[in-house]
Amino acid sequence: MSAALSIARVSILRAVRRPSSWWLSALAFLPALLGGWLGATGYDALSVPAPLLVYVAAPLLVVPWVAGVLGEAFERRTVIYWFVRPVARPTALLGEWLGAAAAVGTVLLLGGAMLAVANALTGNAAISSLARLPLAMFAEAVALAGFSVGVAAIAPKHPVSVAIGALAVTEVALPSLWGPLQGVSLSRQVLILAGIDAAPLLSSLVGEAPTPSLAMALLVLGLFVAIPLGLAVRTVLDRDL
């Protein structure tokens, strides 16, 4: 476990020193700015900015940050420095996930918090509801980080394209086909966790979505991590570097 924590700590340190991390972090705060402006001009501060943060900003921030960097480590073979040490290869993936989840989780938690504050300040929400959106964003960051680590290990040549392609399927393509498939959307489950009305825009065309449930939301988030990471563990155990 100490090896995983060391990898996590170094992953955070490297992210902090990488200029691209700071540019990507700005994505998390743009919806809050939009929310503040909409709230100030009399519109709902959440209805557009929250889905924007959950559906667009979070994946665009997390996938290049995590999958891009780890994929490059596989491609350039720097992972070998870990893999010739007395630790199991999956430990390196665990460490990368922990580090990435802490880093992007903090950024998205702050982005969610700013949006929640903007919403509260414009009189659209009670102070007691402030915590749900940031915590939901943190949960989304943890899930997307695990998903990205898994994709990077499975497809290190083009991790960002593969991850974005997979998310396009789960977040857009499948939910557009049939109402009940709204359940597989990570973003929809995050909005449910945040307590935001997540009724799909296309429900009139593709049928009703499953009834929102916290348990279902947590299960989907868990599967988003477990499936790619599980496949990634098998891959790094079996594959030549």
Place this chain on the structure above:
Amino acid sequence: MSAVLEFVGVSKWYGAVLGLRDVSVQIGAGITGLLGPNGAGKSTLLKCMTGEVRPSRGEVRMFGRQVPDTEVFRRLGYAPEIEVFFEELTGREFVAHLAEISGYGRAEADRRAGAVLQRVGLESAMNRRVSTYSKGMRQRTKLAQAILHEPEVVLLDEPMTGLDPLGRAQMVALIQSLGAEGRTVVVSSHILDEVEVMTREIVVLYQGQLLAQGDLHAIRGLIDRHPHHLAIRTPKPRELAAALAPEAFVVALRFEGNDQLMVETRDPDRCYSAVPRIAKEHGVPLLALTSPDDNLAAVFRYLTLGARGGSA
């Protein structure tokens, strides 16, 4: 020789491309040079030792245990041929991080990182980011991370690449000191002279096959029995050919273009010293004197032809 490292009938294919073909070799304590031209299979052999790649057939054992194995990794240090690190870290942070992964606590890892970076001559640069390091500094950093945990086996893939003459001399001294400490050190290179200054024990690979193993001088003797070539550029190649033809060291003469004479010889040392003298005696100016054989690929070609019973 008691074997620390053992390859038993190891073959490796990358799809249709052959990396290693039925290599069986044992390597004991001390320094062993792993020689071969680019693409000979040296890196594949080292990667099989580290578990980076798995043999398609055969077994690799270290300390009697099949690789990859966690216990083996405790006793193994490896400097790969890649030139990249975690560029955002300083040299000290990078090495200390890998010490932590090797099982040391943070304080001990940092102490070891400082000590080993000092040993490889990076004391003044250890707190700079790795991204600012020169090629030579990167080679030293790779060596530092490979030996920080005092491993019994050290594998170094092309450790001289990018080093200036002074850096090479320092690297050779470091590698020799590792051998003198009783460690098993395997150094890969495609430059014969580079390895010659470090060790007499070599393993020669060519096109994925084990070509020779043993004492370098004995193998050199084998090489010297095959004809060498000498290319002489001169405006009077025919006059020079007539002057050289009676010499005993000349096996064959061949004209290439209007100004080049190719001499085939079994005694390159004598040939090198005699040609300028004979040219001067006959008033033939020499524009250039080169040997296309002064590279390892030619040496391996000779060995390959020798192994097949052919002639060069």
